[in-house]
Amino acid sequence: MARSKESLVFVLDVSPSMHPYLHHVSKATAAVLERKLFNHKNDEVGLVLFGMEETDNDLRREVGEAYEGIVSEPITLVDGELVTKLRALPRGCYAGDYVDAIVVATDMIFKKYGDGKKGNKRICLITDAQSPIKEPMEGMSMMEQVEKIAEKMEDHGVKFDAAILRMNEEKRESGSESTEILENLASRTHGEVTTVESPLCLFGALKPRTVTPTTLYRGDMEMTPGARIKVWVYKKAAQERVPSLKVYSDKAPQSDALATHVVKMDTDYKSSDDPTVSIPKAQRAKGYYYGQQLIPVTPDMELSLKFTADKGVKLLGFTEAANIPRHYYMKEPNLFVPEPGNRKASLAISALARALKQTNMVALVRCVWRQGQRNVVMGVLTPNLSFEDGIADSFYFNIVPFAEDIREFGFASFDDRPASQLPSKQQEEATDLLVQMLDLSPSDSVESLQPEKTSNPVLQRFYHFLYLKSLNPDALVPQLDETLKKVIEPDFSSEHIEKLQGLCSQFTLVNVQKTKNSTKFWKDRIEAAAKDDDAEAKPDVDTSGSGLSFDSFATRQVEEVGSLNPVQDFQTLLARRDSDEWVGKAIQGMKKIIIDLLDSSYKGNTYDKALTCLAALRSGCVMQEESKEFNDFFRVLADKCQGKRLSDFWDAVIQRKLTLISKGEVSDSDVTEEAALAFLTSRTVKEEPTTAEEAEEIDEMDALLGEAV
Template sequence: MARNKETLILLVDIGPSMHPHLDYAARAISALVQRKIVHNKHDEVGLVFFGANDTDNELSSELGGYEDIVVLRPIAVVSEELAQAVDQFSKEYGTSDFMDAMVVAMDLIVKKCAAGSKGNKRIYLITDGESPVKEPEEGTKSEQVELLRNQLQMHNIILDAVVIRLKGENGALESKASQENEFLLRSFADGTMGDLVLVESYTTLLGAVKSRSVSPTTLYRGDLELTPNMSIKVWVYKKVSSERMPTLRIYSDKAPLLDTTATHEVKFDIEYKSSVDLDVSIAPEQRIKAYKYGPQYVPISSKEEEALKFRTEKGLKVVGFTDKSNVPRHYFMKETNVFVPELRNTRSTLAISCLARAMEAEGKVAIVRCVWRAGQANVALGVLTPCLGSDDSVADCFYFNNIPFSEDLREFAFASFKDRPSTQQPTRLQQEAADALVQMMDLVPYPGQEFLMPERTVNPVLQRFYSFLHLKSVNPEAAVPPLDKALQIIIQPEERFIQKVDFMLQTFKEQFQLIRSTQTEKGGRKFWKDRLGENEAALPGEDLLQIEDGKPLTFEFLTGKKVEQVGSLNPVEDFEALLARRDSDQWVTKAIKGMKKIITDLLNSAYNGNTYEKAVTCLIALRRGCVIQEPCKSSLFPLLLFFFTFIYVLFWRMEPTFHPCLHKSQII
């Protein structure tokens, strides 16, 4: 048996308590078989029912007992016949004793696989666990469980069990038999390195029945170099790997149907022709790569391209350590890898554990330069984040994530909503409605309870593809079927879930009302006259835009507008206009502060003294205004001190005609 080949027994409970679940159990088993046909076509699969009306198995014929167990299909290479056989399960009314069924399944595997054969041997059990296990004729039930578990371990058979426990909205009480069976199945699964999954929905059932257990392969084995004189032996694995769609290829039907050696593959040959003479072919040695550089193409030979390649040596080097806050999560690129100690290396395990715990205590992460294999074209830069084991049986490790170089960063600075005016801020009721909606639609309402568990949620795209592929193989004219109800829950919210949050949705809708904006015709022109109100006509000879108070917008109106601050265009005129205003006492103070700011800005922004003249003029105007208003002279002292310090050296380079403007009598 090949190392990656698997011998699998599908052990399905079809007793009375399983009748409501058989349709979805058949879909889950069918999906498993369909994937094996595509990805693991050499695997061997058998199908056994227990809880049936009849008895059909070798152990019953040889030894007696083992009733209500039917071997529907002996172990054989997975095929379309098996896929059609598991499309629908019959509902029968026998006793459902999973212990006897496990013995029958183990006997089939032992007889099929020779001693010492390689490959995985697995029993996949699907039941609801509601039927009690009968008492043995000899010994106790605990002794029988221990004996069967030892037999499974001796033959390297793994038991994976799926127990269906659907719960309504108010939950459901577990029977005594189901609790006992769950305990027994958990002991079997733990003893054989298997898995026990409690299914609470049909969606989870589809994801729990997995076609294969993918053995992890190392991405890197070697040293993690901390310093030139200190390194740690590590192994690197991929934490998550996405399952891709099967590759669709072009096949030929020209070969005879009965020819078993035909591959039906279509091969392509590429031939290069001369642009001058299309009948002349270009030999490979006459072709050369060229790279576009501006309007021209620059030829680069293979030798030159090889010489330009960056030569790298395999290895991992720690560049340094930094705070976790310096590496935000949105910098992470690609998938996550896991750094674990070298297998059976105690020194490596201790070193990784000490380093991870020290980094966790200090709140640090490590920046690592990575070359996974010799001659790799690109050098990766990543961050190591410590991950401490949940208990003593789980070793400490590191999570690795690729981070970008400076050329890869795309920074987009968005303005904060806090800086927006109050009219663009959400109201208290709007914020409360949004918070309540998010809280009600949380998929993890309580710790440890999750509606859509990632590890138990099947990919709806792949699931539907395999189902349609099987349907198409049976009937080439078959149309695409509608989406399965169990898959609709994954891509659309469940109806009962929507009903719970319906009130919150209505409240949110009321707080955020959408108002349709009036659409203007694109490309059209509008003149001043067209912008007047529909019921308002312009006076004869006065084609003017109206403002809010009804007055026409004229040049005199714009020029006659009162000054409210000192501008940089005409600061002296604005300053004098503010001092002349008598409608409030605040204008004097505002004028002096504004002129001070203008003078300071003119001095700070000066280039070779180009704004000195304007600054001096503003300073003289400020002095005169202060004399008229009789403010405290000490208010000008800081400004004068800054002014003289700033231009002490550069000011006297100005034209001599400007020097007298700083006469003592004018400033002091």
């Protein structure tokens, strides 16, 4: 029997006590075979039903007595016919003995595959363990009989799994003896006994097949140049994805039994100057864009650019566990275990793990899993202590990001918000009730949606659709099973709905009318007055049929910092997330507005607006960590104010204590806090005599602005 092939025998209890749950058992077992039909079509499956009115099994025919009420289906390649039988399980009439049923299933495997441990052979029992067990043979206790069965199963490499249904309170309090028998049998054969307390858990308890763990790495973990520990690395969890679709051709004649229906795809490169000319491979080269320039890279150069490293795991150091937040973990976790059978490696790993646990530390390691691997991963080892005999201490390994992998997002604090924008006590209590209501692990019941007992509804629906499509080419995509729907749709009771309504009542939405700020700049006042006159002369009615009106222009999306409401436009552009260019565009636009306000100032009439814009620019640059942009502009602005004309503005800047952004505010700033405070005092305004040309220019400006005003 090939290692990649599995033989599975379902042993199903159809006794009267199981009747309320047989439709769940039917769907769950059929779902397992539907997945095997797609992914493991060479697997073999058998079926044993106990608690039946009739009897049909080989042991009954051979022995002549016992093994009554047991019906068996031979072990064959998985096919749709067996799926159909599972979809319509019969109802039994008598209480069945699951020990006899296990013996029948074991006999089927022994006869099919003979002696030896080769291959993956598994028995899966589903029962509520409520039916009585027959007395064993004379001179033997029940546990001795189970030990004998387990010994034979172990000799033949048969694994035993069991799912015990406990879907009501009465059954949860009974059947302890049966549970002990099944757990003993499972432990001897390296199997697992799962207690199923809901139909959803049954889907997760039935594994499509036993996945044989394979090592990701076998070798040394280098502690120091002279100290190494032999370790094996396994994947702890790996996401199972929906299978990808393959291109299929139906052009081959149906009579051709050897047709593969494979579609071969060829790519042809054409010249941009002449699309009829093909470019041969020798004349093609790859390249990278460097700005607007395309840099060609030859295959030899591309090969030399690829980083390669020697296989190995190297310890870099230790740090406190709090320094590695949970959201830094990337990809799937792995498990570091000592080399099996290596006592020194087990002692070394155990000592290291327990020392890190006591000090609340983690280890930082550098890993290259294969020789010549083109990428190096950095990760942390978190101790995983074992408290069971025969299981060694180990480490969980999680990949952590480099600086280029981290994404930081700055959010404004609630500390400086007014009371009207902070949650009230009633709102906090309503959200507390929401958290308590959706608690998956309340103290008085079993945890819901446990990962090891929750099946992926997307995969189940996908494989069920393929099965239906194989029976009927015109089959439609089925609805998600009601049992699996509980994974994605919470089941709310009337009490829950009442609490949700209370939550909604605490967060009502109010339509707030935006009020326009009064303009301060004389030019803006003139433009606003002219628009008001036009609005009175021409009503806001769209007669062209184009859908344009004054209101549609007033509510347009902000694309630049305007002179009417520069601070509001600046903040709106910083808040936009549809492109990375808006932050730079907002900063440059605000700089231009400040310079324009100062250049067009008459006797300081624009200083207040310029100061407000400067303060907003500084606050925005701190939030976006653009300290260099602001500091460079602020130095230029200080040089510009070194004269009599803008001295009053610089005095206002000093009074407002607006200065350079320091390291205390933005970590990448090159200005210390002391230097930022000293910058204002060091920039004293020089009193320069007013020349005749300047006096004449000022007089002309006074006259011009006086006439305009």
